[in-house]
Amino acid sequence: MQSNRDRIKEMIEHISTFNDADPGEGISRFSYSENDAKARKYLIDICEDIGLKVRVDAVGNVFARLVGTDESLPVVMSGSHIDSVKNGGRFDGLVGSIGALEAVRVMVEEGYQPKNSIDIVFFAEEEGSNFQVPVMGSKLLTGKLTVDDIKEIKNEAGITAYDMIKNAGYDPDNMPNDVIAPGTVKNMIELHIEQSVRLDKEGHTIGIISGIAGLNWITITLEGVQNHAGATPMFLRQDPMVAASKIIAEIDGIAKAINDTIVATVGYIEVTPNIPNAIPNGVKFVVDVRDIQQETIQQCVDEIKAVTEKYAKENDVKFTVEKTASSEAIKIQDYIKEVMVEQAEKLDLDYVLMPSGAVHDSNYMAEVTDVAMIFVPSVDGRSHVNEEYTDWDDIKAGVDLLLNTLVAISQ
Ligand SMILES: [Zn+2]
Incomplete structure (x- = not known):
């Protein structure tokens, strides 16, 4: 017809x-x-x-x-x-x-x-x-x-x-x-x-x-030590921005390696105090993860947690990873x-x-x-x-x- x-x-x-x-x-x-x-x-x-x-x-x-x-x-x-x-x-x-x-x-x-x-x-x-x-x-x-x-x-x-x-x-x-x-x-x-x-x-x-697609919002907070951008040598820093940028840079690859349907996005980031001449003391960002299968969303979230832990340790900053929103696939x-x-x-x-x-x-x-x-x-x-x-x-x-x-x- x-x-x-x-x-x-x-x-x-x-x-x-x-x-x-x-x-x-x-x-x-x-x-x-x-x-x-x-x-x-x-x-x-x-x-x-x-x-x-x-x-x-x-x-x-x-x-x-x-x-x-x-x-x-x-x-x-x-x-x-x-x-x-x-x-x-x-x-x-x-x-x-x-x-x-x-x-x-x-x-x-x-x-x-x-x-x-x-x-x-x-x-x-x-x-x-x-x-x-x-x-x-x-x-x-x-x-x-x-x-x-x-x-x-x-x-x-x-x-x-x-x-x-x-x-x-x-x-x-x-x-x-x-x-x-x-x-x-x-x-x-x-x-x-x-x-x-x-x-x-x-x-x-x-x-x-x-x-x-179902969705997970993963809110990651990283806490370092705020200090002078000029006077603090690189090897003495506890910089949450360095950790955040390395984590974010990995997310694209994590999603691409899982399958063709999953998407992961960082579209929101908060930096404190957000001034050009200080190492920040805190960075918070949200990862939006979506896929049509619940298991692969979880896999992606787990892998993001693992890289968060890795780069937080490497940069000597504290971290938390929290699920702040979700809907089922x-x-x-x-x-x-x-x-x-x-x-x-x-x-x-x-x-x-x-x-x-x-x-x-x-x-x-x-x-x-x-x-x-x-x-x-x-x-x-x-x-x-x-x-x-x-x-x-x-x-x-x-x-x-x-x-x-x-x-x-x-x-
Ligand atoms: Zn409509």
């Missing part, structure tokens, strides 16, 4: 008119705003027109169901979010939301009736634009956030998430009844723009996600990857298997079901800006793969 490129374009362009940003300044559409309500109505009307059963949960996540022949089976789910960051782009979230809608629309037109029901989902409040709490809709849906939690979360004006959701016409107190029970969803498949440069640089149309099951690869080959698409480093609704849906993701290229890797762009042919290719994958796993 094939999706309709012009219809996808028309729907994405129409949704872009529900926008609070000034002309030329991209898209600002926050969840629970008037324009968000208009965008939802537009989508819900289409879903109802093609005969889907629409349900909106207690916090505004929308589900539109193509009823399967065996309603006792777990549903197959696909969709994404329809909110944006402030002055964001047209494609983030919308490609996966409109993509799922288009996929199901084609099934209806072709007379395909799945065995498992298929739910299109439009998640609420993914970007965290209101409350600086990303993926709030899917966190509530999977029980990671509770009604009590959203009574504590406030926006800049001091309005709680609970009140904002209520004022938008929903009934957040009912959310416990809408939390997804394990076993009720067979798979969640999300199409999304890549929001980075790989597909565009390498010239691929499709990224089939091989795993969703998410495995994409082989059977679902195999279905996607098979369908991509049937459709003759130029695809590559690649890890995902970012957080999407699917990261949380992974708590309750086997998830999968499909990426399409972001031109120059740009996202969350007005310049965000994905070629319409690439979007169509992504929707085609989504459509045929959904068919393959729902029959």
Whole structure:
């Protein structure tokens, strides 16, 4: 089955008119705003027109169901979010939301009736634009956030998430009844723009996600002895900067030696007192380590600890190594990857298997079901800006793969 490129374009362009940003300044559409309500109505009307059963949960996540022949089976789910960051782009979230809608629309037109029901989902409040709490809709849906939690979360004006959701016409107190029970969803498949440069640089149309990266933040502190930069001979120094620079210089090699998917970055460093004419007394930096396998993240962290110890001793400085943030890597099951690869080959698409480093609704849906993701290229890797762009042919290719994958796993 094939999706309709012009219809996808028309729907994405129409949704872009529900926008609070000034002309030329991209898209600002926050969840629970008037324009968000208009965008939802537009989508819900289409879903109802093609005969889907629409349900909106207690916090505004929308589900539109193509009823399967065996309603006792777990549903197959696909969709994404329809909110944006402030002055964001047209494609983030919308490609996966409109993509799922288009996929199901084609099934209806072709007379395909799945065995498992298929739910299109439009998640609420993914970007965290209101409350600086990303993926709030899917966190509530999977029980990671509770009604009590959203009574504590406030926006800049001091309005709680609970009140904002209520004022938008929903009934957040009912959310416990809408939390997804394990076993009720067979798979969640999300199409999304890549929001980075790989597909565009390498010239691929499709990224089939091989795993969703987990993260560790390792904070390393080194403590030496502050002294005069001119009067202290080199052999008498306890210089934490020398130790830090040697550790940091090794990190690149440690990551490269482990595998092709792991990434390790030092993007934050603090030096005290940070003046040019004194040996510093302290250096603190954070190593951000990500990979799609938990074991290799741990291996990388262990190796970084070992070089920290080595160079701290060599330079006679004290050190601590602390894990200050972490999230688990998410495995994409082989059977679902195999279905996607098979369908991509049937459709003759130029695809590559690649890890995902970012957080999407699917990261949380992974708590309750086997998830999968499909990426399409972001031109120059740009996202969350007005310049965000994905070629319409690439979007169509992504929707085609989504459509045929959904068919393959729902029959
Ligand atoms: Zn997104």
